[in-house]
Amino acid sequence: MRPNLDSLVPAYVREFEPYIPSKPDPELKKLYGCKTLYRLNNNENPLGPPPGAQEAIRLFPPPAGAVYPSGDCYYLRHEIASFHGIHPDQVLVGNGANEVITFVIKAFCEKGDNIVTADRTFAVYEWVATFSGIEARLIPLKAGRFDDAGMLRRIDENTKIIFVCNPNNPTGTYWSKETLTAFLDAVNGKQIVVIDEAYFEFVEAEDYPDGAAFLKTYPNLVIFRTFSKMYGIAGLRIGYLMGDLNVVDMTRRTCVVYSVNNLAQEAALAALRDNTGHIRRTRELVRQSRAFLREELARMGLPVIAGEGNYLVVKLPGSDTLAYRKLMREGIMIRPMTSFRYPNHIRITLAQMEAMEAFIAALKKILND
Amino acid sequence: MMTRQDDTLTVRLASRIAFLPVAVRCIETAAGVFGLGRDEALKLSLATEEIFACLCHEVCRGEPLEIECQNKLYYARVQFRFSVSALNLGGLNITSTMADDPETAQEHMGLMIAARSVDRLNIIVGKNNQICLTIEKEKAYPQAPQIALPAPDPVGDMAPTSPDLEGLKQFAIRVAQTRPVPFRPPFFNYPGKVADMAAGGDHQAIVVETPKGDIAGGILMTFRTDRIVQIYGPYVFTPSAEAEMAKMLLDACISSIARSRAIGLVSLNGVPVSLSQQFEPLGALSYSPENGEMLRQSCFYRLLHEDPGSVVWTHSDLKGYLEQEYRRLVLARDIKMVQDLGETRSGVSIFSAEVNGEMSAVTLRPLWPGADFAANVERHARFLREERMRNIFFELDLGIPWHAALVPGLLTSRFRPEIILPFAGQADLVVFQYYAPQS
Numbered sequence: 136m137r138p139n140l141d142s143l144v145p146a147y148v149r150e151f152e153p154y155i156p157s158k159p160d161p162e163l164k165k166l167y168g169c170k171t172l173y174r175l176n177n178n179e180n181p182l183g184p185p186p187g188a189q190e191a192i193r194l195f196p197p198p199a200g201a202v203y204p205s206g207d208c209y210y211l212r213h214e215i216a217s218f219h220g221i222h223p224d225q226v227l228v229g230n231g232a233n234e235v236i237t238f239v240i241k242a243f244c245e246k247g248d249n250i251v252t253a254d255r256t257f258a259v260y261e262w263v264a265t266f267s268g269i270e271a272r273l274i275p276l277k278a279g280r281f282d283d284a285g286m287l288r289r290i291d292e293n294t295k296i297i298f299v300c301n302p303n304n305p306t307g308t309y310w311s312k313e314t315l316t317a318f319l320d321a322v323n324g325k326q327i328v329v330i331d332e333a334y335f336e337f338v339e340a341e342d343y344p345d346g347a348a349f350l351k352t353y354p355n356l357v358i359f360r361t362f363s364k365m366y367g368i369a370g371l372r373i374g375y376l377m378g379d380l381n382v383v384d385m386t387r388r389t390c391v392v393y394s395v396n397n398l399a400q401e402a403a404l405a406a407l408r409d410n411t412g413h414i415r416r417t418r419e420l421v422r423q424s425r426a427f428l429r430e431e432l433a434r435m436g437l438p439v440i441a442g443e444g445n446y447l448v449v450k451l452p453g454s455d456t457l458a459y460r461k462l463m464r465e466g467i468m469i470r471p472m473t474s475f476r477y478p479n480h481i482r483i484t485l486a487q488m489e490a491m492e493a494f495i496a497a498l499k500k501i502l503n504d
Numbered sequence: 505m506m507t508r509q510d511d512t513l514t515v516r517l518a519s520r521i522a523f524l525p526v527a528v529r530c531i532e533t534a535a536g537v538f539g540l541g542r543d544e545a546l547k548l549s550l551a552t553e554e555i556f557a558c559l560c561h562e563v564c565r566g567e568p569l570e571i572e573c574q575n576k577l578y579y580a581r582v583q584f585r586f587s588v589s590a591l592n593l594g595g596l597n598i599t600s601t602m603a604d605d606p607e608t609a610q611e612h613m614g615l616m617i618a619a620r621s622v623d624r625l626n627i628i629v630g631k632n633n634q635i636c637l638t639i640e641k642e643k644a645y646p647q648a649p650q651i652a653l654p655a656p657d658p659v660g661d662m663a664p665t666s667p668d669l670e671g672l673k674q675f676a677i678r679v680a681q682t683r684p685v686p687f688r689p690p691f692f693n694y695p696g697k698v699a700d701m702a703a704g705g706d707h708q709a710i711v712v713e714t715p716k717g718d719i720a721g722g723i724l725m726t727f728r729t730d731r732i733v734q735i736y737g738p739y740v741f742t743p744s745a746e747a748e749m750a751k752m753l754l755d756a757c758i759s760s761i762a763r764s765r766a767i768g769l770v771s772l773n774g775v776p777v778s779l780s781q782q783f784e785p786l787g788a789l790s791y792s793p794e795n796g797e798m799l800r801q802s803c804f805y806r807l808l809h810e811d812p813g814s815v816v817w818t819h820s821d822l823k824g825y826l827e828q829e830y831r832r833l834v835l836a837r838d839i840k841m842v843q844d845l846g847e848t849r850s851g852v853s854i855f856s857a858e859v860n861g862e863m864s865a866v867t868l869r870p871l872w873p874g875a876d877f878a879a880n881v882e883r884h885a886r887f888l889r890e891e892r893m894r895n896i897f898f899e900l901d902l903g904i905p906w907h908a909a910l911v912p913g914l915l916t917s918r919f920r921p922e923i924i925l926p927f928a929g930q931a932d933l934v935v936f937q938y939y940a941p942q943s
Contacts, residue, residue, distance in 0.1 A: 152765030155812055166813040166836035258763060453781040456807035460834040473808050476759040479782065 147268040154262070157468070169466035173490040176470040178304070178334075178446050180367035181486040182417055187409035188368060188402045195398050204400055206392035208375075211400045214407050215375055219347040225383050228403075230394040232333055232361040232374030236298075237263050239357060239376065241389035243295040243327055244269045251289050252298040253281050255306070255476045257331065260298040279440060280308035283318045296327045301346070302334050305475055305482045307442025312344040324355045327382065332358055333374075334444040336365035336414055337421060343443070347377055354379035357386075362399075364445065365417060366406040371399035421445045424485040431495045435502070445485045448472065451502075455481050458501060465497035511575050513537075519569040519586065521560045528553045531573050531582055538575035541644050548641040551618035551625075552582055555637060558615055564588045564635075577704035578697050579623065579642040588633050597880070598857040599887045619859040627856035629871045645694035648680035656718035658742040658749070664756035667711040667719065672699050675711050675722040678741045685799065687774050689736055690862055698724070710756045712749055720745070723753045725760075731767040732928050738776065747778035754779055762808060767927050769806040782806065784833055787923040789937060791863065792894040803923050811835055814931045816902035817842050819911035822934070825921050826902075835926060842908035849875040855884060865895035873906045878913030885917045885938055896938035903930030 140149070157163065160172050183189065205211075208228035216223040229235040240263050244250065249270035252260045256276075264271040272294070274285045281299050290297070299318075302309040310318070315330070322328055330346040346358035357378040363369035373395055378386070406413075428447055432439050440448040451458050455471035458481055462469055467490075472480035483494060513534040517523045532549035540548065552571075559569060563586075570585040598615050619625040624640040653674070667675060676695035679688055691697050701707040702724075711722035721740035728734040738753035740746045758769065775783055783804035791799045813836035818826055820841060830837045853874030858867040866888050874880065881898070888896050898919050900907045919936035926932045 150765070152763075155809070157810055158812065163813075166838065254759070261763065454784065454806055456809065456811070457784055457834060460807075460811050460836065463836070464834065471810060473758060474762050476762045478755055478758045478762075 145268060148266055151262075151266040163463065163468070164466075167460075167463040167466075169464060171466045173467050173486070173493055175484040175486055175490060175494060176468045176482075177369070178364060178444070178482075178484045179369055179486075180365060180417055180445070181484075181490065182367060182413065182420065184367040184402060185406050185409035185413035186411045188366065188406040191401045191405035192398065195401060199397055202397065203393060204395060204397040208395050208400050211395075211404050212375075214404050215377070218407055219377060221347065221350060221377060222380060224380055225350070225377055226375055227383055227386055227390055228373065228375045228395050228400075229390070230374075230399075231363060231372040232331070232359050233259050233263075234372075234394060235359055235374055235376040236260060236329075238386050238390045239296060239327065239329060240264055240267055240269060242386040248293050248295045249291070250296045250298060251286050251294055251326075253286075253300070253303070255303075256281075256298075256300045257304045257333070258474065260329075260331075276303075276306065276308075279303075279306040279442075281310060283310070283314055283321075287318070287321050290322070290326060294326050296329055297322065298329045298331065300331045300333070302338055302343070302443040304334065304444065305446060305448050305470075305472060305477065305480075306440050307444045307446065307448075309338065309340065309343050309443055311342040313342070315344045315346075315349065319349065319353045319356065322355065324353070327355055327357055328353070329357045329359060329376075333361045333364055335360060337418065337445050338443040339418065340443060350377060350379060354382065357382060362403045362406060365414060366403070368399065368402050368406065371396070371402055373399040373403050417445075420487065421485045424488065424491045427488065427491050428483065428485070428495070435499065440480070446482050447485060448477065448480050448482050449498075450480050453479065455479050458498075461501040461504070462494075462497050465493075465500060467494050467497045469494070513573045515571045517569060517571070519556070519559045519564050519567050521557065524553065524556050524560070527556045527571055531571070534573040534575075535580050535641070538573070538580045539577075539643060540580055540641060544580075544641050544644060547621040548580060548582065548639070551621040551639050551641070554618040554621075555584060555615065555639065558618075559584065559586065559637075576640075576706070578645075578700035579640050581638060581640045584635075584637040586635055588635055597852075597854055597884075598859075599880070599883045615857075619857065620861070622859075623861050624858060626858045627854075627871060629854070629856075643697070643700075645696040648677045648693055648695050652681055653678060654718075656714045656720040656741055657716060658714060658720050658745045660715040662712045662714060662720060662749070662752075664710045664712055664752055667709055667713070667722070669699055669703075671711055671713060671717075671719055672702055672709055674719045675709060675739075678719055679722075679737075679739050682741060683739060685793070689773055692736075701726075708760070710753060710760065712753060721749045721753055723757050725757055727766070728770065729928050731765060732925070733761055733766045733769050735769060735771050736773055738779070740776065746776065750776045750779050751782075754782060758806075758808065767807065767809055769808060770925065770928075771804045772801060774802050775804050780804075786833075786925070789897070789922055789935065790895075791865070794864070794894070803925075805833075805926060807926065811926075813837065814903070814927075815840055816931050817905040817908045818902060819908045821915055822908075822911045822921065826924075826934075829924050833924070833926070835932075837932075840905075842905050844909065849873060851875070853877050853880045855880065857884070857888075859893075863895060864893055865897065866893045867897045867899060869899050869901075870904075870907055870910055873909070877910050878916060881910065881913040881917045881919070885919075888938075889940060898936040898938070899929075900934045900936065901929035902932045902934060 212223045212226040215226045236259050249272050250264045251272045254273035254275050261271040272289050359376050361374035438450040459471040470482040515530050528549050531552040535545035535548045572583045574581040622639040622641045626638045628636045673695040676692050676698035679692040707726040709724050712720045714720050720742050723737035725733050725735045738750045740749045783806050786803040786805050788800045788802045815838045817840050851874045854872035855868045856871050914936050919938050921934050922937045923935045924932050
């Protein structure tokens with residue numbers, strides 16, 4: 136007898152539309168009839184992992200695949216703690232930053248609670264809240280940035296977590312030290328404030344805050360970081376959060392141990408220890424690509440939203456999802472932004488010049504069709 | 505058994521003719537409780553009577569039957585749920601009323617009489633031959649007032665918002681007063697109905713209001729299928745701000761569903777010229793009104809996500825059309841051919857017929873495969889023409905391989921492929937339109 140899923144599954148799960156990831160590259164190439172494919176859709180680092188991490192991946196002994204990893208990423212937590220000058224128990228490592236988002240929502244929210252975040256930002260805060268039965272209050276961006284005053288206004292007694300993506304994906308805007316301080320003061324410890332710093336290492340602006348430095352003053356603050364972007368190990372899925380000892384202690388209760396594999400832990404450890412100038416090289420590449428795209432897109436008369444981060448958003452005269460399909464035929468995969476509530480915009484990863492030139496050539500071609 | 509605070513009435517009984525008065529009286533009474541007028545309630549109960557008799561005689565004699573009457577605010581819906589042997593499914597074809605001997609035909613006109621009495625009739629076949637036959641009868645509403653509303657003054661800041669009841673009615677009145685058919689679906693002639701459509705939760709409206717409280721523009725949307733949202737509009741009532749406001753409304757609409765289960769947006773009533781670049785033109789369907797010239801309704805589409813691509817199944821007779829359309833629409837599809845290699849098909853094929861009385865339109869959909877596809881298509885076309893249905897469509901789901909076998913019969917019976925609706929079925933749907941021979 137088949138289970139009655141209508142009665143077994145909560146409505147907030149039944150009604151949630153699962154995210155459908157794109158097919159593997161060989162399948163996409165076959166579908167769209169392209170021989171090469173530049174992946175400019177996920178803000179990956181085209182330089183790959185730092186050399187130290189690449190070496191760690193190469194040297195990983197296959198028999199170690201049979202052994203359970205450190206369940207709480209013991210060595211990696213110590214390395215991260217030392218890197219940020221905090222206690223190892225202030226760190227929780229997860230299977231990508233997406234998993235640590237889940238940890239926090241599970242730890243702090245129950246039925247009737249809500250989270251506050253922006254409408255045009257990384258979708259996973261909203262998704263995890265929604266399919267957990269938690270209301271996601273989405274505050275419109277103001278002039279492309281998180282609206283601090285608007286977010287404060289929407290907080291009520293049921294608000295448990297405020298998520299701020301800093302710098303914001305996709306607009307690249309950020310809260311300065313001053314804005315962050317004022318916001319944390321206004322919240323006054325009543326809610327957990329999560330600052331997602333997935334693109335921290337790309338930011339070069341001087342007034343951009345290092346969230347970890349605020350942890351001592353604001354024990355309700357939680358910082359997310361990832362190894363998927365600057366450190367180039369997105370394929371291994373590893374990210375972490377940092378917070379006050381008591382906050383992390385509570386969050387740990389919802390954390391599934393052993394979810395981070397051995398290879399990811401080894402590669403992340405090596406990435407942090409790498410001193411070959413990987414971050415500098417990546418920043419140079421991003422800077423060069425951003426300048427090139429800005430100039431080319433301006434010449435084409437297309438408005439651009441470009442701030443910090445290794446990505447840039449372009450406004451097109453027509454549908455972004457149609458542009459995605461046309462660009463795919465030319466071997467370019469970008470991110471259409473309708474799902475970020477930016478219809479007619481596309482986001483491009485700032486990558487190697489060869490890819491940027493191919494993108495511009497393809498964009499000119501499809502707009503002239 | 506009444507459930508959910510008078511929203512639903514459910515009756516379980518055996519499909520025996522002795523229970524006919526029970527079923528009919530229940531539905532008539534429930535329809536009255538749900539707010540249908542006397543005429544509408546009587547028509548719904550007449551349709552119930554015809555269907556119940558048809559089921560008792562032809563389809564599921566003596567078997568358990570569940571009849572559910574639902575209050576959908578602007579209409580009442582009656583669903584008949586039952587299981588049936590594949591051998592008896594033929595009774596569900598709307599043409600099963602056609603007998604070889606015209607003298608006996610009148611005795612077996614059940615489903616067609618039912619269809620004539622209600623606004624919509626549809627049949628869905630689920631797993632294990634579980635059937636759900638649905639009829640819907642709308643309430644009668646007063647027409648929109650004829651006295652023209654003064655044009656809204658678009659001065660000051662305006663932003664998209666959800667309208668209150670009065671705003672919604674004003675929106676409908678303005679559409680009724682300013683937009684010609686086919687850009688105005690008939691329901692806009694009844695502002696109270698539009699208000700109930702939104703209140704019932706099936707439809708959602710977004711409007712732009714002037715600082716003085718006048719509705720300067722609006723858009724109405726509804727889930728046409730699980731994954732496709734159909735929009736009506738945007739309609740803008742201030743020509744000087746048409747382009748700007750239409751874009752504002754469309755953006756608000758897209759934002760509201762961008763992270764929903766919707767994968768695409770479709771407009772079957774045209775879109776403002778200023779927004780044409782925002783959509784992908786699918787083609788056009790023709791509608792013959794009761795009087796006057798045939799109208800061509802342009803259909804537009806917009807995907808909301810990356811196209812994940814899909815496999816579609818078809819017959820060689822349709823391959824060229826699909827290749828051309830998929831190339832034009834830039835949709836990644838792996839077209840696979842279904843071939844008739846002489847395998848045996850058994851039984852009679854079944855088509856569901858969704859009848860829309862107001863539009864004199866019927867949409868046929870294949871429910872069950874059979875050896876008589878071509879004859880069944882021909883029979884349906886002939887029967888519906890004799891019933892004076894002016895607009896006949898046939899939808900094939902390219903995600904269901906056996907649907908492909910219908911293509912030759914459709915083409916032979918003067919059906920022509922007109923549009924592809926991406927992701928509107930298990931894969932894409934092809935909508936065929938019937939063109940009667942010129943007399």
